[in-house]
Amino acid sequence: MSFETIKDIVNFNPSRPLSKGKEFPFIDMASLPVNGRDITEISNKVFNGGGAKFKNGDTLFARITPCLENGKTAKVENLPVGCIAHGSTEFIVLSAKSKDDEDFVYYLARLPDFRSYAISRMEGTSGRQRVSWQALAEFNLRLPEKGKRKKIGEILKSIDDKIHLNNQINQTLESIAQALFKSWFIDFDPVRAKIAAKQEGNDPELAAMCAISGKSETELEQMAEDDFAELQATAALFPDELVESELGEVPKGWDKYSLSKMITLIGGGTPKRSEPNYWNGDIFWFSVKDVPNEGEVFVITTQEKISELGLNKSSTKLLPVGTTIITARGTVGKIALVGYEMAMNQSCYGVQGINGVKQFMTYYLIKNAVEVLKKNTHGAVFDTITQSTFDTVTSIKPSIEMMDLFESKVEKIMGHIKNNLYENNSLIALRDTLLPRLLSGELDVSGVQDEVA
Template sequence: MSSEPMPPDTTTPTYGAEVPLALGDLVTLVRGTTYKGSLVGEPGPALLGLGSIEPGGGFRDTDFKTYGGECPAKLMLAPGDLFAALKGATKDGKMIGSVARVPPLVPSGRLTQDTVKLQFHHRDKPTQSYVYWLLRTPQYREYCAGRATGSAVVALSRDDFLAYPVPAMTPLRAKMAELFDEIETRIALLRETNATLEAIAQALFKSWFVDFDPVRARQQGLAPEGMDEATAALFPDGFEESELGLLPKGWKVCAFTETIDVIGGGTPKTSVREYWNGKLPWFSVADAPATSDVYAVSTEKHISELGLANSSTKLLRVGTTIISARGTVGKLALTGCPMTMNQSCYAFQGKAHDSYFTYFSTRRLVEALKQRAHGSVFDTITRDTLAGVSVTYPDFPVIQSFERVVQSVMERIRENLFQAQTLSTLRDTLLPRLISGQLRLPDAQAELEGALP
């Protein structure tokens, strides 16, 4: 980025000065309504509530629940529509005012009682894009924080939201919004690629360890499809009875805990400042990635080396499986970089010195573990819960062969996530300049091109 920024656009007011327009001059708000819980999960549009918005802004790609009940047209959302949260689920205020744009992967959505739709007076894509990115700037976040009300749950009033000053959309600002759209598109493409790659690895795991396709092929005297002779020879050529039904000869039925080393997490004392804001990522359930992302490559909070030394947590190597075990249970991640975790999580490292076999095995056990979770206040997965689940366990050479086969696919997923993180950092660095007007677009475009190989 050039050290000689373009002079501010003096033809339009900057943030904080008197401006000719407020957000309410461009949009009205449509508030969502409650819905019948008995119809959740029925075929219909996705329910887009607080969980579908990233704190601070952006669409959160998650497992959406659908709704089969009444959905009036005014409550419906289509790709490209903007919706926002005027209240937060927590006291920190990070959610209030946060805006999201419905992506193409969600063909239709429905507002909930926690979200509002921005209904533009005039639907033109450049204006909608400009407003979307304006409401992602740190200046807008400061505006929301300064007008938050409430003690138990903070909120932003409808009037304050609509009163937000909108600097005129100059040609420079329009071009900047286009640049941010391009960054968002590239991030979305990386995530779509990851979803495809994850599906490939998941399908191979299912073929080998659930459907036992190589064993069935050998039983019939056939060469397993897509497998070299040396790998095929690692699989037995028949089945035998077990407590879980017919399993490949020689494979064991054992407790899940016999296949992994279980590691607990911990939290350094929050009262000791030296323990926090260090360089070590500290994982909590809030950092769990979307399913297709697989890896956690960053966390909201970090601790220091001193904090690590003075807590019960440990530094986890890359490729360790983490599962949330208290409160919101069953959220999974593979560590994409060395990191620590809090006491509400467990980490699993495979006895066969594996990463991917343990991760995909755990994914298949999540529902069983959630059903066995218990607790008087919070649902909790305990070590006894883990020990109470039986699994099919192949010989070490088969596991290690699976690791080798999927390694390139899994590493590609990890690399794509780091590239997406780089693009997100670039976007967040440039966003404040949407209002200030201080940007040299050629330099920004060059930096965008250099963000990907």
């Protein structure tokens, strides 16, 4: 390894031509992940002459507080071939001089020593401090040989690729669960299928079975006997008539309740910050910072933890696994399912179903009601969801058998999502352990490669 500065392998904020007044792909600061790699959203925006310019393979590094301290960094991918994009003026672009170094440069930007160095070189007034690219360019490190740099990047990339794949799978799984809830309890597809079949002189049960399964009648005939019987029993649970109500048309026989009559709310709290013994214990403590990304559903770790003493000496309470959390003050309407027993702050409610409404039904009832809850918030300074806000939402309540069936089907999906999140947590820990040891040369590259594979 040779002792060099980062600018030996990186071009900072390279000059790239873009025509003013024309529209190009655009990435803003909000789209950069915190301690992640993949950009969440690429939009299009007219280029007016300012901001960062970058291409696929470049690393975007947030230079302003608190984005730098929070770990906002990303590797640019998924732009059209040969495309130049633009973005926030608060990005520093790190472009590898060699394509083989692109992954290495990204992980170098994630290196704790590099980030600490960047933070130490920030300048400016409080709250608007920035680090310059010139300061970053002076960062010294022992560079592995070029071939080893490529291997290091590949090893770490393989871990992040698996994390990304798990996230994609989770988004797909959650969309399936949400689609099932919508089909059964919002659009009433099986009920409408029965009504249409009756009007046409066809078998309503068979029509509902097709609507539930997405299969044709011919495909139903080819199903295994047990599967057919199970689907038939499911179809039988749906009414064959819609009636008018204040919610519009709803299935006959399904009850209508204020949402507050279907749930119970649990308040949170914050242990005294002045008491160090209340903090850094073994109990997860949820705040809005811990809201999971879209598709993740569960919160299985938190940025802060409290002690048992902190739990007992504050108004916060321990939430069982399966409790829905909704943020209720300031940033309102963000939801999560508790994946591990945890406490939470006073800006949230824990929500549990009652009278036969179980955990996943509760989660989707709340998710479906979020926009109405947000619309009905109030507060002099912050938008706030109060207990009375839940009185403003009316929801249907199907039969217990119907809700239990939904729960059993969604439980399998949610189990897969949670297992993927557990695996991701382990992969993140592995990546973050390997990162400094690989880049410093402490670990032999070929040995680690065999271990990861």
